[in-house]
Amino acid sequence: MAVQRTELEALYREAFPAVYRAVLAVTLDPEVALDALQDAFEIALRRPPAHDTNLVGWLFRVALRRALRVHLRPPAVSVPAAYRDDLAHALDRIESARLLRLLTRRQRVIVVAHYFLGLRQEEIAALLGLRRGTVGATIAHALARMRQEASHG
Amino acid sequence: MASTQRPLRIADDLRSLPLPPEDVWVRSRRPSSAPIGVLFGLALLLLVLAVVVTAPPAAQGVAATPVVTPAATTKVAASVAPRACQSGQLPLVEHLAFPSPPGDAPGTGAASPEAAFQRARPDASAFAISYPFGSTRSAPAWITAGSETYIAELHGTPEGNNWFVYPARFVGCTVP
Numbered sequence A: 001m002a003v004q005r006t007e008l009e010a011l012y013r014e015a016f017p018a019v020y021r022a023v024l025a026v027t028l029d030p031e032v033a034l035d036a037l038q039d040a041f042e043i044a045l046r047r048p049p050a051h052d053t054n055l056v057g058w059l060f061r062v063a064l065r066r067a068l069r070v071h072l073r074p075p076a077v078s079v080p081a082a083y084r085d086d087l088a089h090a091l092d093r094i095e096s097a098r099l100l101r102l103l104t105r106r107q108r109v110i111v112v113a114h115y116f117l118g119l120r121q122e123e124i125a126a127l128l129g130l131r132r133g134t135v136g137a138t139i140a141h142a143l144a145r146m147r148q149e150a151s152h153g
Numbered sequence B: 001m002a003s004t005q006r007p008l009r010i011a012d013d014l015r016s017l018p019l020p021p022e023d024v025w026v027r028s029r030r031p032s033s034a035p036i037g038v039l040f041g042l043a044l045l046l047l048v049l050a051v052v053v054t055a056p057p058a059a060q061g062v063a064a065t066p067v068v069t070p071a072a073t074t075k076v077a078a079s080v081a082p083r084a085c086q087s088g089q090l091p092l093v094e095h096l097a098f099p100s101p102p103g104d105a106p107g108t109g110a111a112s113p114e115a116a117f118q119r120a121r122p123d124a125s126a127f128a129i130s131y132p133f134g135s136t137r138s139a140p141a142w143i144t145a146g147s148e149t150y151i152a153e154l155h156g157t158p159e160g161n162n163w164f165v166y167p168a169r170f171v172g173c174t175v176p
Helices: A005-027 A030-046 A055-067 A081-093 A095-100 A105-116 A121-128 A132-152 B010-015 B033-054 B057-063 B113-120
Strands: B075-077 B090-095 B126-130 B141-145 B148-154 B163-174
Touching: A005 A030, A005 A055, A005 A095, A005 A105, A005 B010, A030 A055, A030 A081, A055 A105, A055 A121, A081 A095, A095 A105, A095 A132, A095 B010, A105 A121, A105 A132, A105 B010, A121 A132, B113 B126, B113 B141, B113 B148, B113 B163
Parallel strands: B075 B126
Antiparallel strands: B090 B163, B126 B141, B141 B148, B148 B163
16 A cells, blocks of 8 residues: 555655665765655655555665766755755765775665665665675675775774 | 774764755755745735734734743743754754644744744743854754753744744764
8 A cells, every 4th residue: 555645755754864874875975865865755756655665775776776867967956055065074074984985886885775774685685686695795895895994094 | 913903883974974954855846836835925924914013002012922922930941052062063953853744834933942842842841942053043942841852943034933843852963
């Protein structure tokens, strides 16, 4: 059964902080992340996901797809300059943000989905159309890269 | 020599990333609907002003009274900040509840953070207000009532009934 609009917006707002930060950690661009998430919500309104859907995972997947198409269309939103500055400081200050920049985009997606959103490897595999073994191996390689850099940093 | 491994704090680190303002979390509605809302708000404001201006002098005092007046028995405790952030830092707050769509409309709130809180929580007999986000008239206010915490925000100009209160929690300190 589909969720109602008001219920969906409430769920969306509840999920927003986690999913936005996750998409941001992958794209490293607040406007791309925000635009993608707004798009995902619009899509959810038109075709609401079923009640038993993991909304965080669903929003993450849909928003990611939109975000990775950004070269086709520039973001339709702009964030306040004060927020952009605040975020830039935070991204410079936070070690994980620095380490995530060293990874490939696919590695970032998988690491963020697993260690930040808490998705299981099989969920990520289904989300991205990959084999579970590929997800596991990608996580191992990415963590090794991050730990190597962290130990030198 | 074996290198020491520092633990990765991916979740904690990413959780500290600041969020954009809540009013941009959802794309604003079609442009055609915005002017209608603005016109409706202006019409309402003009109607209220007309009532105030045309009311007899004895009634004007009543009409000019803020929407919510703090009860005489209310005790406003000393200001309590969410938590002392270091100099140069600002407190980071997360809203715990949101108004139903389309959200709170300017002009339908209260005249001050105190009045807004009284309207939201008429049963609260004591609360504390502080201004950790700045000292301007439009800076949000932080309200503590027992174990509950709220943020009062201004949607519009400080002159109107534009203050609204939302349950919120203090997350941490951030560098602006």
